[in-house]
Amino acid sequence: MKKIAFFPGDGIGPEISAAARAVLETVAELAAMPMQIEEGLVGGAALDAHDDPLPEASLQLAKTADAVLLGAVGGPQWDARPPAQRPEQGLLRLRKGLDLYANLRPAQIFPQLLAASPLRPELVQDVDILVVRELTGDIYFGQPRGIDVVDGKRRGFNTMVYDEGEIRRIAHIAFRAAQGRRRKVCSVDKANVLETTRLWREVVTEVAREYPDVALEHMYVDNAAMQLIRYPAQFDVLLTGNMFGDILSDEASQLTGSIGMLASASLGEGRGMYEPIHGSAPDIAGQDKANPLATILSVAMMLRHSLQQEEWADRIETAVNQVLDQGYRTADIASPGEAVIGTRSMGEAVVAALRAGA
Ligand code: NAI
Numbered sequence: 001m002k003k004i005a006f007f008p009g010d011g012i013g014p015e016i017s018a019a020a021r022a023v024l025e026t027v028a029e030l031a032a033m034p035m036q037i038e039e040g041l042v043g044g045a046a047l048d049a050h051d052d053p054l055p056e057a058s059l060q061l062a063k064t065a066d067a068v069l070l071g072a073v074g075g076p077q078w079d080a081r082p083p084a085q086r087p088e089q090g091l092l093r094l095r096k097g098l099d100l101y102a103n104l105r106p107a108q109i110f111p112q113l114l115a116a117s118p119l120r121p122e123l124v125q126d127v128d129i130l131v132v133r134e135l136t137g138d139i140y141f142g143q144p145r146g147i148d149v150v151d152g153k154r155r156g157f158n159t160m161v162y163d164e165g166e167i168r169r170i171a172h173i174a175f176r177a178a179q180g181r182r183r184k185v186c187s188v189d190k191a192n193v194l195e196t197t198r199l200w201r202e203v204v205t206e207v208a209r210e211y212p213d214v215a216l217e218h219m220y221v222d223n224a225a226m227q228l229i230r231y232p233a234q235f236d237v238l239l240t241g242n243m244f245g246d247i248l249s250d251e252a253s254q255l256t257g258s259i260g261m262l263a264s265a266s267l268g269e270g271r272g273m274y275e276p277i278h279g280s281a282p283d284i285a286g287q288d289k290a291n292p293l294a295t296i297l298s299v300a301m302m303l304r305h306s307l308q309q310e311e312w313a314d315r316i317e318t319a320v321n322q323v324l325d326q327g328y329r330t331a332d333i334a335s336p337g338e339a340v341i342g343t344r345s346m347g348e349a350v351v352a353a354l355r356a357g358a
């Protein structure tokens with residue numbers, strides 16, 4: 001029996017995750033996979049109910065589950081709260097509490113939606129990038145950090161730090177991912193200036209020897225930022241530390257032009273959390289307008305990475321492509337003049353395509 005922790009969250013979270021849940025339940029039924037989905041509270045919903053963005057019961061639910069599915073958290077009604085009492089804090093604590101050190105973000109082009117990219121179609125049509133970003137180390141967590149006063153002047157400081165164990169484990173994730181793709185890893189650093197990333201380059205090179213079937217290339221982060229716009233189709237797996245990955249994965253996501261289409265996985269030892277890359281979109285919440293496909297594609301990543309159901313992951317991705325081929329569009333991915341459907345209908349179309357293909 002697989003146990004899935006299910007956190008719908010806030011804003012459009014409940015709408016998009018209901019659609020994704022229906023897809024997951026359809027897969028469980030068609031694949032005859034025993035599954036139990038247990039719902040919990042995180043973010044604003046948890047603040048309202050328990051005055052805590054991550055109640056202990058929710059953390060325990062996530063820790064004892066085979067995988068976590070999350071909608072999105074946050075919204076203006078909680079903006080006035082102090083930082084520790086904000087919905088987003090619940091999400092950060094969840095990632096940290098599960099030690100989810102590997103963030104996987106595919107930036108994939110949907111040929112049906114090429115017109116949505118800010119770049120020319122011929123530049124992006126072959127783009128299929130997987131950003132593998134380290135998520136629990138680097139300058140975001142290094143000590144010492146702070147703001148103090150030296151000689152009467154305020155001074156801010158953070159510490160960029162990685163030990164070789166942290167680098168090695170994320171490198172293995174990237175190389176293994178590349179083996180299932182086009183067998184190329186581009187490791188991003190600033191080894192010409194920063195010692196931390198000089199070690200990064202050394203350790204990644206050592207790990208690469210265990211994967212002779214994967215080609216390794218190193219690239220400085222400034223060049224990588226440029227190459228992502230100049231010739232994005234050259235990349236397969238892009239391996240980065242926490243800060244460079246934060247910036248480059250947002251850049252890469254925009255190549256595809258549609259935030260409502262992009263999924264993510266955050267992985268730790270034997271653990272995985274799956275969520276769309278977008279937020280809770282309060283501006284369209286409760287209106288059956290949100291695109292559920294990013295969350296549905298996150299379910300595909302869950303089946304692939306946490307539930308060992310590669311074939312069903314592929315089938316969900318095929319079903320999503322089929323509904324796009326058939327012309328189904330939510331408002332965010334519709335071109336002018338195209339008919340628009342809602343969140344629920346889009347979810348139902350994917351379920352129908354899955355059933356038709358089974
Ligand atoms: P957002 O991603 O929620 O929305 C940005 C824009 O994209 C909005 O115009 C929204 O309507 C649109 N959009 C987002 N997802 C969509 C979808 N599935 N279908 C159609 N349109 C979609 O980012 P924003 O507005 O900066 O943040 C809103 C709230 O979400 C804030 O409270 C923020 O802190 C939170 N947030 C939560 C995240 C998470 O739970 N992982 C990540 C990012 C933001």
Ligand code: MG
Pocket residue numbers: 246247250
């Ligand atoms: Mg970011």
